[in-house]
Amino acid sequence: MAIREPAGSTHPPYRFADYASTRLRAPTQAPLLVPEFLPGGTGPAPASAALSPLDADLTRNGRRNGEPIGERIKVTGQIVDEAGHPVPGALVEIWQANAAGRYAQPTDQHDAPLDPNFLGAGRCESDASGRFGFRTIKPGAYPWQNHPNAWRPNHVHLSLFGPGFGSRLVTQMYFPGDPLLSLDPIFNSVPEDARDLLVARFDLAQTEPGIALAFRFDIVLRGPEATPREA
Template structure:
């Protein structure tokens, strides 16, 4: 029997017209369901220790690591919860994050733009969800960046999320966008999710500015990993 984990109305088109890479990055044949062994259902154990997931401040180093100057850009605080379709929290999930710096530049060999790197910003880190599935981290707002080979396409500011559940087989990857960005209207990936409600689940909610010790603009995004309120996957 064909294995079809995808809801085409609320999940990303797998092959996107005008985005040639999407045709080579996606399977052309239906997926095959493979029985899981005990290892795949239960492992790995203690991954958070091996990967060093902990409190996270991408705008500096990890908060428990050595202090560094703050990266250039608008300081943001991002928080939310990870739950299943019934609203039950997913505690101890490893959340991996990566994003461009405030000039729209990644530290990556494939980034061929001439935007400047920031010596105080790596744009990547990991954290662990708490008992209620909650998470929070600081960062700077990422800049937009051009997809050079397209000749026209600017990616709006976004943060990449990967969430590991209880086992190897539970990995969920997506990108979350910022509200009110004009480039959201033309982004090929965001708009490859056709339902407006589902698209909105890929955009942070503006929360508030918090004043005090840390002045950061605050954004919220909850993740639902299954069911009709599922957050679309966007790789």
């Protein structure tokens, strides 16, 4: 039984045949719609008091005895809701493979080198205008077992807590011009007219001359029921 997506949805379906892991993990029954599920606008706002500026600089936060290997990049963007209002105070967490396409997670068995100076995890909070920014290393592509000769395109994972339970989002940011995109079932699970929303733009204005290239990735969270109330 197929679960139908609402018209205009940008989200992938639960079950997507080309992505093999959905076969046993996607729910088969449509989610139940429950009115008044939650009091409006509330949701977890995980304490961010522990954040430090170093958390947003992945080129520094995993150093042991030198600099991480790879292309330094900045990833910046603005978080807004569906009405276009900035979303301040959103917790943004990112994680990614290193320049060689290897994650720090021990369960990653890809035969590519770990970088002793790169962890690949960071976090920050969006500012009053909904803006966020990271400095990191451009992640490498890596093979996976989905189908013969399958490779994931370069990507950065993102997790966002907006102001309401309904605005929770976990997604992946891709890079423009990547030839692996059109071959990737996870990217292709998104409706065709929404795939561009997952591809960052090269952003010359944000580059740091001599230091780092820059990519811009703007994010739209579900809302506006999730916007903070006016004071």
